[in-house]
Amino acid sequence: MKQEILFQMKSPYRDDFKIQGFRFGEGEKSVAIVGAMRGDEIQQQFTCSQVVKNLIELEKDGRILPGHEILVIPSANHFSMNINKRFWAMDNTDINRMFPGYDKGETTQRIASALFEQVRGFKYGIQLASFYMPGEFIPHVRMMDTGFQNVKLAKKFGLPYVLVRKPKPYDTTVLNYNWQIFGTQAFSIYSGDTDTINKESAKIAWLSILRFLNSMKIINNNIHDGFNSSVLSDNDLETIKSNQAGILYSLRGAKDEVKEGDLLAKILDPFTGAVRSEIHSPIDGTIFFAHDKPLIHQNTVMYKIVKF
Amino acid sequence: MIKTIISEGLPVDEQLMIRKKVIQNGTGLKRICIVTGTHGDELEGQYVCFELIRRLNENIQFLDGTVEVYPALNPLGVDSVTRGIPTFDLDMNRIFPGDPNGHLIEHTAYEIIQDLKGADMVIDIHASNIFLREMPQARINVQMSKKLIPFANLLNIDFIWIHDAATVLESTLAYSLNVIKTPTIVVEMGIGMRITRDYGDQLVDGIFNMMKKMKMWYGTVSKDISKPMISTNGVVCFMNADVSGIIIPSVSHSVDVKKGDLLCQIVDPFEGVVLQDVLSPVDGVVFTLRTYPVVYEGSLIARIFSKTPCGETV
Numbered sequence: 001m002k003q004e005i006l007f008q009m010k011s012p013y014r015d016d017f018k019i020q021g022f023r024f025g026e027g028e029k030s031v032a033i034v035g036a037m038r039g040d041e042i043q044q045q046f047t048c049s050q051v052v053k054n055l056i057e058l059e060k061d062g063r064i065l066p067g068h069e070i071l072v073i074p075s076a077n078h079f080s081m082n083i084n085k086r087f088w089a090m091d092n093t094d095i096n097r098m099f100p101g102y103d104k105g106e107t108t109q110r111i112a113s114a115l116f117e118q119v120r121g122f123k124y125g126i127q128l129a130s131f132y133m134p135g136e137f138i139p140h141v142r143m144m145d146t147g148f149q150n151v152k153l154a155k156k157f158g159l160p161y162v163l164v165r166k167p168k169p170y171d172t173t174v175l176n177y178n179w180q181i182f183g184t185q186a187f188s189i190y191s192g193d194t195d196t197i198n199k200e201s202a203k204i205a206w207l208s209i210l211r212f213l214n215s216m217k218i219i220n221n222n223i224h225d226g227f228n229s230s231v232l233s234d235n236d237l238e239t240i241k242s243n244q245a246g247i248l249y250s251l252r253g254a255k256d257e258v259k260e261g262d263l264l265a266k267i268l269d270p271f272t273g274a275v276r277s278e279i280h281s282p283i284d285g286t287i288f289f290a291h292d293k294p295l296i297h298q299n300t301v302m303y304k305i306v307k308f
Numbered sequence: 309m310i311k312t313i314i315s316e317g318l319p320v321d322e323q324l325m326i327r328k329k330v331i332q333n334g335t336g337l338k339r340i341c342i343v344t345g346t347h348g349d350e351l352e353g354q355y356v357c358f359e360l361i362r363r364l365n366e367n368i369q370f371l372d373g374t375v376e377v378y379p380a381l382n383p384l385g386v387d388s389v390t391r392g393i394p395t396f397d398l399d400m401n402r403i404f405p406g407d408p409n410g411h412l413i414e415h416t417a418y419e420i421i422q423d424l425k426g427a428d429m430v431i432d433i434h435a436s437n438i439f440l441r442e443m444p445q446a447r448i449n450v451q452m453s454k455k456l457i458p459f460a461n462l463l464n465i466d467f468i469w470i471h472d473a474a475t476v477l478e479s480t481l482a483y484s485l486n487v488i489k490t491p492t493i494v495v496e497m498g499i500g501m502r503i504t505r506d507y508g509d510q511l512v513d514g515i516f517n518m519m520k521k522m523k524m525w526y527g528t529v530s531k532d533i534s535k536p537m538i539s540t541n542g543v544v545c546f547m548n549a550d551v552s553g554i555i556i557p558s559v560s561h562s563v564d565v566k567k568g569d570l571l572c573q574i575v576d577p578f579e580g581v582v583l584q585d586v587l588s589p590v591d592g593v594v595f596t597l598r599t600y601p602v603v604y605e606g607s608l609i610a611r612i613f614s615k616t617p618c619g620e621t622v
């Protein structure tokens with residue numbers, strides 16, 4: 001393993017900002033793995049650190065197969081992570097909305113450009129991603145429908161689901177989209193949590209990456225096959241929205257199987273504790289996404305359920 | 309009359325409300341909408357809303373049509389000094405045209421579009437951010453320029469910037485309205501978290517001038533309407549910091565500069581040394597200038613409109 005500084009920038013008063021890379025093996029640029037790009041992606045950083053830890057041991061045992069280079073970048077935004085901010089510490093811009101970047105542009109465009117320069121050209125790209133809505137997911141692989149996506153490969157992660165969704169205009173500036181446009185097979189891994197560490201779901205995520213690498217014959221690391229992933233599109237998910245605001249008393253969470261009519265949650269009056277609304281499942285299915293903050297707005301997404 | 313177009317519950321004893329002031333007179337069917345406060349730290353539009361409504365109220369007999377004013381599309385942000393929408397991750401001006409089945413804020417964006425749809429003109433007022441000061445200017449996507457430039461010329465602004473079509477900008481309010489044939493012009497002026505009264509008065513004069521040409525205002529209008537520079541008659545040069553440090557400005561905003569003029573210095577307060585003299589690469593007008601002193605490598609320092617190519621930084 002070679003630890004390298006891939007990008008360095010002086011700050012007026014803080015320590016230098018550095019992006020560190022961990023390079024394994026030599027040969028074809030096989031896979032690049034990117035962890036936290038936002039300051040609250042602690043689960044993603046932790047998961048990536050475990051990937052690095054596993055790869056160090058595999059390399060020691062000679063189980064990274066010849067002819068393959070693996071690059072892991074656990075963190076691209078610790079300047080924000082160290083001060084509890086989600087977006088770039090100085091101007092609150094999002095590095096993951098700046099790809100493919102611009103080396104003569106603004107600071108986060110330059111960071112994105114430097115990062116993309118390092119990770120482009122790899123055969124496979126894996127990002128440990130987080131979602132813009134607060135909540136818990138079933139671990140899954142997410143891909144954008146750019147015409148370049150390869151669902152068969154996504155199933156090699158052995159996670160329960162592969163979600164393929166149509167990109168929205170703002171998606172054109174995220175890493176995953178640009179990876180695909182520039183010829184890399186790109187996968188975003190959602191392990192369910194963001195600003196807290198969930199060891200169980202993190203382990204599912206890092207094992208899925210090792211499983212993929214093993215399946216692609218980049219490493220030799222026998223591991224059980226995982227799930228036979230179901231492939232979903234947005235249309236396969238039933239959205240349940242809140243009809244009231246208040247305190248959310250959740251009874252069911254992500255991964256739970258539910259029947260039509262099952263009580264999923266109650267929304268409580270924050271003053272009297274009275275039940276304002278009971279949220280029932282409209283279908284039989286598995287909860288794919290569940291809002292997990294204790295307060296809920298009216299008319300917002302509470303659950304997404306995979307229809308059986 | 310004040311109309312509530314969105315009212316959704318927040319968790320504890322409060323409604324998220326988006327409201328508009330509707331001013332109507334006569335039998336004219338023309339409708340213009342003035343929207344602002346998408347970014348909660350951009351307050352220049354607040355004065356425009358106030359002054360426009362004040363002047364209309366004083367001379368309502370000259371109005372023949374409807375003026376709708378939306379001072380705060382992001383009321384939670386404006387009231388809490390927050391650029392984005394508190395509790396929501398995405399920039400509000402990157403989620404249009406919204407989604408009726410999405411998060412509350414995506415649903416809100418959808419309802420805003422439905423409410424504005426069909427207006428004869430929408431002016432979407434922004435105020436840069438806390439880092440940069442902007443000359444009063446219209447920003448127009450090249451795809452819509454033919455239709456919108458004649459209106460922008462009436463607005464008493466100093467500059468019209470025709471920008472390239474970028475996919476990401478398709479998720480803005482202005483783009484989303486323009487594609488459904490509701491003409492919308494983005495106005496940028498001033499600086500975040502402040503109100504520049506002169507700029508506000510200038511734009512209000514322009515809005516009345518535009519209403520007059522649209523035959524929905526029959527009162528007097530300013531005779532001193534500015535003829536804006538148009539970016540297609542020259543080039544826009546971007547100047548970014550080469551080094552991180554503290555900026556000491558040397559020129560004012562909205563001035564003419566010559567090639568080689570010192571715009572600012574980036575200094576190191578620890579060592580007492582100048583890290584970079586930022587020199588103008590061209591003759592031109594500084595229409596954007598950084599005011600926030602702390603810069604990182606890449607921070608935007610200035611944008612200069614020039615009749616000659618930008619070339620390399622001097």
